[in-house]
Amino acid sequence: MKHIYTGKTKDVYQLEEGNYLLKFKDDVTGEDGVFDPGSNQVGLTIEGAGRAGLSLTKYFFEKLNEKGIATHYVDANIKEATMTVKPAKVFGKGLEVICRFRAVGSFLRRYKSYAKEGQPLNAFVEVTLKDDELQDPPITKDALDMLGILSADEYEILKKLTQDICRIIKDDLASKGIELYDIKLEFGRSEKDDHIMLIDEISGGNMRAFKDGKYIEPLELEKLILS
Amino acid sequence: MKHIYTGKTKDVYQLEEGNYLLKFKDDVTGEDGVFDPGSNQVGLTIEGAGRAGLSLTKYFFEKLNEKGIATHYVDANIKEATMTVKPAKVFGKGLEVICRFRAVGSFLRRYKSYAKEGQPLNAFVEVTLKDDELQDPPITKDALDMLGILSADEYEILKKLTQDICRIIKDDLASKGIELYDIKLEFGRSEKDDHIMLIDEISGGNMRAFKDGKYIEPLELEKLILS
Numbered sequence: 001m002k003h004i005y006t007g008k009t010k011d012v013y014q015l016e017e018g019n020y021l022l023k024f025k026d027d028v029t030g031e032d033g034v035f036d037p038g039s040n041q042v043g044l045t046i047e048g049a050g051r052a053g054l055s056l057t058k059y060f061f062e063k064l065n066e067k068g069i070a071t072h073y074v075d076a077n078i079k080e081a082t083m084t085v086k087p088a089k090v091f092g093k094g095l096e097v098i099c100r101f102r103a104v105g106s107f108l109r110r111y112k113s114y115a116k117e118g119q120p121l122n123a124f125v126e127v128t129l130k131d132d133e134l135q136d137p138p139i140t141k142d143a144l145d146m147l148g149i150l151s152a153d154e155y156e157i158l159k160k161l162t163q164d165i166c167r168i169i170k171d172d173l174a175s176k177g178i179e180l181y182d183i184k185l186e187f188g189r190s191e192k193d194d195h196i197m198l199i200d201e202i203s204g205g206n207m208r209a210f211k212d213g214k215y216i217e218p219l220e221l222e223k224l225i226l227s
Numbered sequence: 228m229k230h231i232y233t234g235k236t237k238d239v240y241q242l243e244e245g246n247y248l249l250k251f252k253d254d255v256t257g258e259d260g261v262f263d264p265g266s267n268q269v270g271l272t273i274e275g276a277g278r279a280g281l282s283l284t285k286y287f288f289e290k291l292n293e294k295g296i297a298t299h300y301v302d303a304n305i306k307e308a309t310m311t312v313k314p315a316k317v318f319g320k321g322l323e324v325i326c327r328f329r330a331v332g333s334f335l336r337r338y339k340s341y342a343k344e345g346q347p348l349n350a351f352v353e354v355t356l357k358d359d360e361l362q363d364p365p366i367t368k369d370a371l372d373m374l375g376i377l378s379a380d381e382y383e384i385l386k387k388l389t390q391d392i393c394r395i396i397k398d399d400l401a402s403k404g405i406e407l408y409d410i411k412l413e414f415g416r417s418e419k420d421d422h423i424m425l426i427d428e429i430s431g432g433n434m435r436a437f438k439d440g441k442y443i444e445p446l447e448l449e450k451l452i453l454s
Contacts, residue, residue, distance in 0.1 A: 110364045111366070111370065114356075126370065142352065143351070143353065
């Protein structure tokens with residue numbers, strides 16, 4: 001097992017049979033000690049955050065695999081906080097795909113002259129470049145195509161896949177009395193045949209969820225969903 | 228004639244027959260005394276800038292009207308620096324539509340990990356909100372549709388119209404040995420029947436153009452094109 005990458009919240013190892021092992025850390029993104037899923041820097045370390053994030057990721061990826069949605073997930077070891085995944089190539093230097101059900105966060109900051117806080121958005125999808133220095137600039141379908149990152153056809157596949165996945169997650173949360181406001185996913189191309197698949201994780205740190213009008217912290221959210 | 232609006236580079240008056248009169252001023256956008264077509268503030272006043280901008284606007288709008296492209300242009304009086312236009316409603320609080328033939332300016336700043344300076348872009352269209360406070364944030368087709376600013380169908384009309392207009396302008400400049408890098412247009416809906424038409428102006432202040440590899444200042448550009 002060879003260590004190949006140290007990420008903000010995960011370390012990556014290459015396994016002998018061609019798969020990869022992701023080791024979930026207890027570091028979460030945020031600023032000044034306050035958790036923020038939209039942030040690009042590690043803001044704090046929470047004991048047990050890695051295992052909790054992995055537990056939720058395992059829960060959702062297994063649910064998605066069962067429904068025939070392509071993901072990189074193979075299996076998970078909660079005790080070790082590790083997940084085995086299939087090899088994937090990211091688009092360009094990496095994209096983040098955001099699905100929004102209510103107007104909050106960067107969407108509201110950008111479009112505040114047109115959108116009200118908390119206004120319903122019907123599984124609205126937007127894509128940003130993973131670029132810490134530029135704080136993940138948004139990018140259009142046409143720009144992704146022109147820059148050779150994602151073709152126009154692939155964009156439509158990605159958008160549909162994102163909406164399908166996020167509606168499954170939203171419905172699951174709703175059945176537990178929790179409302180999903182927005183969620184951030186990552187996708188890649190299968191190293192084998194280039195088909196588009198969901199990669200990375202689906203944890204509390206990737207979404208904003210509310211219960212009885214109150215925002216739920218990631219660790220609390222993971223407990224609520226898995227209880 | 229009733230004064231109804233004071234803009235950064237133009238004043239607007241309502242005429243008795245239902246049309247409007249735009250009075251071009253000698254103020255141009257920029258910062259610290261340096262002209263910048265991408266800027267949102269008036270940076271300097273150049274004697275004759277208003278008349279020069281209007282002359283070029285007249286030249287291009289008459290060319291476009293001849294080709295059957297819908298614009299708000301009726302006629303112009305260069306001596307008075309005024310232009311008569313048909314009434315139009317802007318989209319939302321106003322959009323800017325940018326057409327790019329080479330990667331410079333904000334496109335390059337945003338996508339510098341993917342694009343090289345000056346890289347050809349094939350009439351790439353992007354839309355930004357007119358919002359000085361937020362420095363004209365870019366907005367996607369889906370977001371324009373979801374926020375009720377422009378429907379998905381109208382977006383496609385706007386994009387096609389922009390490419391048609393900008394290719395006409397690019398070809399005209401090319402015939403004079405000038406290369407158009409990018410250009411910013413504004414559109415509106417006709418007050419009469421809601422059809423989409425080109426509004427505002429087409430002057431040196433709306434475009435970046437180069438001759439023999441050197442950037443040409445707006446006033447110089449206007450002289451070169453009209454000579």
